[in-house]
Amino acid sequence: MGAQQVAERFAELYGAEPEGVWAAPGRVNLIGEHTDYNDGFVMPFALPHQAIAAVSRRTDGILRLHSADIEGGSAQVTELRLDDLAPESDREWTAYPAGVVWALRDAGHAITGADIHLASTVPTGAGLSSSAALEVVVALALNDLYDLGLQRWRLARLCQRAENVYVGAPTGIMDQTASACCEPGHALFLDTRDLSQQQIPFDLAAEGLRLLVVDTQVKHAHSGGEYGKRRAGCEKGAALLGVDALRDIPYDGLDAALARLGDEEEVIRLVRHVVTEDERVERTVALLRAGDTRAIGPVLTEGHASLRDDFRISCPELDLVVDTALAHGALGARMTGGGFGGSAVVLAEATEVDTLTKTIEEAFAAAAFKAPRVFEAVPAAGARRLS
Numbered sequence: 292m293g294a295q296q297v298a299e300r301f302a303e304l305y306g307a308e309p310e311g312v313w314a315a316p317g318r319v320n321l322i323g324e325h326t327d328y329n330d331g332f333v334m335p336f337a338l339p340h341q342a343i344a345a346v347s348r349r350t351d352g353i354l355r356l357h358s359a360d361i362e363g364g365s366a367q368v369t370e371l372r373l374d375d376l377a378p379e380s381d382r383e384w385t386a387y388p389a390g391v392v393w394a395l396r397d398a399g400h401a402i403t404g405a406d407i408h409l410a411s412t413v414p415t416g417a418g419l420s421s422s423a424a425l426e427v428v429v430a431l432a433l434n435d436l437y438d439l440g441l442q443r444w445r446l447a448r449l450c451q452r453a454e455n456v457y458v459g460a461p462t463g464i465m466d467q468t469a470s471a472c473c474e475p476g477h478a479l480f481l482d483t484r485d486l487s488q489q490q491i492p493f494d495l496a497a498e499g500l501r502l503l504v505v506d507t508q509v510k511h512a513h514s515g516g517e518y519g520k521r522r523a524g525c526e527k528g529a530a531l532l533g534v535d536a537l538r539d540i541p542y543d544g545l546d547a548a549l550a551r552l553g554d555e556e557e558v559i560r561l562v563r564h565v566v567t568e569d570e571r572v573e574r575t576v577a578l579l580r581a582g583d584t585r586a587i588g589p590v591l592t593e594g595h596a597s598l599r600d601d602f603r604i605s606c607p608e609l610d611l612v613v614d615t616a617l618a619h620g621a622l623g624a625r626m627t628g629g630g631f632g633g634s635a636v637v638l639a640e641a642t643e644v645d646t647l648t649k650t651i652e653e654a655f656a657a658a659a660f661k662a663p664r665v666f667e668a669v670p671a672a673g674a675r676r677l678s
Contacts, residue, residue, distance in 0.1 A: 293343075294312040294314075294343065294345075294677040294678045295678075296410075297312055297343045297344070297345045297359075297408060297410050298312050298345045298678065300345070300359060300408055300410070301345035301347075301406070301408040304357050304368060304406075304408055305347070305355070305368075305406045305408070307347065309345035309346055309347050309406075309408070310346060310347040310348060310436055311345070311346060311432065311435065311436065311676060311677075311678060312343060312344065312345045312346075312676070312677045312678045313343070313344050313346065313428050313431050313432040313435070313674065313675070313676050313677060314341045314342065314343045314344075314428060314674065314675060314677050315341060315342050315344075315423075315424045315425075315426075315427035315428035315431060315470045315471070315673070315674035316337040316338050316339070316340060316341040316342075316413070316424060316470055316473070316671055316672065316673060316674070317337070317338045317340045317341065317342075317413035317414075317419040317420045317421055317423070317424050317470070318335040318336065318337050318338060318419065318420045318423070318465075318466060318469035318470060318473065319335065319336060319338055319419060319502075319504055319627055319634070319636060319668050320333060320334065320335040320465065320469075320627045320628065321334045321335065321336060321478050321493075321502075321575065321587075321591075321627075321636070322334050322568075322571055322572050322575045322587075322590065322591060322594055322625075323335075323465070323568060323569070323571070323572040324568060324594065324598055324602075324626075324627065324628070324630075325463075325521060325522075325525075325564065325565065325568070325598075325602060325604075325629075325630075326463075326483070326538075326565055326568050326569055326572070327462075327463025327464055327465040327481075327483040328461070328462070328463035328464075328483075328522055328525070329463075329525050329529070329536050329537040329538055329565045330483055330484040330535070330536035330537075330538035330539075331483060331484075331536075331537070331538045331565060331568070331569040331572070332480070332481070332482060332483070332569050332572035332573060333465045333479075333481050333483060333572065334478050334479065334480050334481070334491070334572050334575060334576065335465055335466075335469035335473065335478065335479055335481070336469070336473055336477065336478040336479060336493060336668075336670040336671075337469060337470065337473035337474075337475075337670060337671045337672060337673050338413070338419060338504075338668060338669075338671055339669060339671045340411075340412045340413040340414070340419065340424075341411070341412060341413065341424060341428075341671075342409060342410070342411040342412075342413060342421070342424035342425050342427075342428045343409070343410050343411070343428065343677070344388075344407055344408070344409050344428040344429055344432050345407070345408045346405055346406065346407050346408075346429070346432040346433070346436060347405065347406045347436075348403065348404065348405055348436050348437070349403060349404025349405055349406060350403045350404060351403070351404055352372060352373045352374060352403060352404055353370060353371070353372060353373070353404045354370070354371045354372075354373055354376075354388075354389060354392055354404055354405055354407070355368050355369070355370050355371075355405070355406045355407065356368065356369045356370075356371070356385050356388055356389065356407050356409070357369070357407070357408045357409070358384060358408075358409045358410070358411075359408070359409065359410035359411075360384075360409070360410060360411055361384060369383075369385050371385070371389055373392065373396065373402065373403075373404060376389055376392060376393040376396070376457075377393070378390075378393075378456050378457045378459070379457075379459060384425075386457060386458045387422050387425040387426050387429075387453070387454070387458060388407055388409065388425060388426070388429040389457070390426070390453030390454065390456075390457030390458050391426050391429045391430050391433070391449065391450055391453045392405070392429070392433070393453065393457050394449045394450070394452045394453040394456075394457065395430070395433060395439070395449060397452075398449060400437065400439050401437070402433060402437060405432075405433065405436075407429060407432075409425060409428070409429075411424060411425065414506055414664070415510070416509075416510030416632065416633065417506040417507075417508075417510075417628070417633050417634050417664075418626075418627055418628020418629055418630075418632070418633025418634045419504070419506075419628065419633075419634060420466040420469065420470060420628075422454060422458070422460075422466075423450065423454070423466035423467045423469070423470045424470050426450035426453055426454060426467060426470075427446065427447070427450055427467055427470040427471050427674050428674060430446045430449060430450050430471075431446060431471070431674045431675075431676070432676075434446060435676060443468075443471040443472050443673075443674075444468065444471070444472065444486045444488075446467075446471055447464060447467035447468040447470075447471045447472070447486075448464065448467075448486075450467040450471075451463070451464050451467050454467075460518075461518065461519050461522050462518075462629075463483060464483050464486070465481065465483065468481055468483075468486065468488075469481075469673075470673060470674055471673055471674050472488060472673050473670070473671070473672070473673040474490050474670075474672065474673060475670055475671055475672045476492065476493065476494055476670050477490040477491055477492055477493055477670055478490075478491045478493040478579070478670060479491070480572070480576050484536070484538060489576075491576060491579050491580065492579070493579065493670050494670075495584065495669075496641070496669075498584050498585075499640060499641050499642075500584060500585070500622075500638065500639070500640060500641060501638075501639055501640075501641050501644050501667055502636055502637070502638055502639075502667070502668045503636065503637040503639065503644065503647065503648065503665055503666070503667060503668070504627075504634050504635075504636055504665070504666055504667075504668045505612045505616075505634060505635045505636075505637060505651060505663050505664075505665050506633070506634045506663060506664040506665075506666075507606070507608035507609055507612065507632060507633065507634065507635070507660070507661075507663050508608075508661045508662070508663060508664060509606055509608050509609075509631075509632030509633065509661075510632055510633075517604070517630075517631060518629055518630075518631075521561060521602060521604065524557055524558055524561045525537055525561050525562070525565060527555075527558055528552065528555075528558045528559075528561055528562040528565075531551075531552060531555065531558065532548055532551060532552070532562070537562055537565040537566060538565075538569065540562065540565075540566045541566075542566055542567070542569070542570040545562075545563065545566045545567070548562065548566075549562060549563060560600075560601040560602070560603070561601065561602060563597070563601050564597045564598065564601040564602045567593075567597055568594060568597060571590050571593060571594050571597075574590055575587050575590050578590070585622055585638075587623065587638065588621070588622030588623025588638045589622075589623055590623065591623035591624060591625045591636065591638060592613070592617065592623045592624060592625060594625045595609075595613050595624065595625030595626055595635075598625070598626055598630065599626075602630070604626075604629070604630025604631055605626050605630065606630075606631060606632055607658075607660075608632070608655070608660055608663075609626040609632075609633075609635050611651075611654055611655065611658060611660070612624065612626075612635040612637070612651055612663070613625060613626070613635055613637075615650055615651050615654040616635075616637040616639070616647055616650075616651060619643075619646065619647055619650045620639070620640070620643050620646070620647065621637050621638060621639045621643070621647060622638045622639055622640070623637075623638045624636065624637040624638065636668065637651075644667070648665045651663060651665065652665070
């Protein structure tokens with residue numbers, strides 16, 4: 292799938308060439324899970340998998356949407372009136388691009404309509420931000436076509452608002468910022484409080500290393516209640532501790548903070564994960580800057596234990612990936628993404644990749660789980676115009 296194919300399908304659907312074609316990637320999060328909505332630190336990088344959009348403007352207040360990924364691309368074009376767009380009015384895939392248009396207009400930007408054809412190679416439900424890729428590619432296209440002049444971080448904020456308010460998924464800012472702002476060959480060290488960014492070189496191949504993504508094929512949904520419960524629990528913890536966000540609890544003050552929570556066992560677990568996860572992100576950044584990439588493996592594994600035992604968002608398939616990989620020579624492994632399914636990442640020597648892949652596949656077969664999808668994660672480019 293490429294820009295030309297998407298443009299050609301657009302012309303078939305809408306009877307004219309698109310004004311342009313844009314792309315926005317999915318992402319994998321190296322470390323820093325469930326910290327973004329706690330004003331903490333995250334460290335994602337963009338994947339080669341991407342959403343592509345061919346787009347043209349309209350002037351009649353109509354939004355027309357089509358996806359190549361729905362029913363093999365044979366589904367009819369969905370037509371929506373811009374004045375009818377409202378939160379919770381749409382529970383189909385169209386909520387993501389329509390939500391972006393709603394968010395732009397709600398912020399005062401004069402969007403008068405669009406024809407959009409989308410195609411994506413980002414796996415859905417795998418914890419790799421397929422929804423953020425759809426949102427960001429539409430936002431970037433409209434930003435360019437309507438000369439809105441919005442910076443990438445602002446586009447990410449509007450896309451987050453679309454997902455939070457229009458779609459109803461209480462996600463943080465990481466996914467959209469990663470899709471909009473990542474650079475090839477780097478991981479993005481992002482402070483989600485002030486949105487300051489640092490591009491950290493992350494060239495595993497040069498060091499004889501690989502990072503595998505193992506998609507367990509267990510689907511998850513951010514709008515599900517369990518994700519929201521974790522976020523509400525973190526907010527409760529911050530309120531009980533008298534801080535704006537859990538980011539404000541220092542790592543060396545964690546024990547004292549937990550003692551102040553008394554018998555709030557669930558809140559204690561959530562707070563412990565967030566505070567220690569922020570420290571793990573900072574430790575990972577320090578190790579990468581020192582050129583000690585192999586040493587981040589145990590940090591990843593620590594993160595999985597925290598997500599499994601404190602945040603309690605892992606599942607048997609994710610635990611099997613991590614346990615099997617570590618037992619067969621991986622340097623580190625952890626679940627990535629929102630949890631309750633999705634994907635795990637495995638850091639390994641390049642020479643061990645084939646063996647690890649085969650061993651994980653055999654472990655899934657022995658457990659009677661659906662076969663996983665395993666691929667190498669290579670830091671790719673963020674959102675951009677293709678033509």
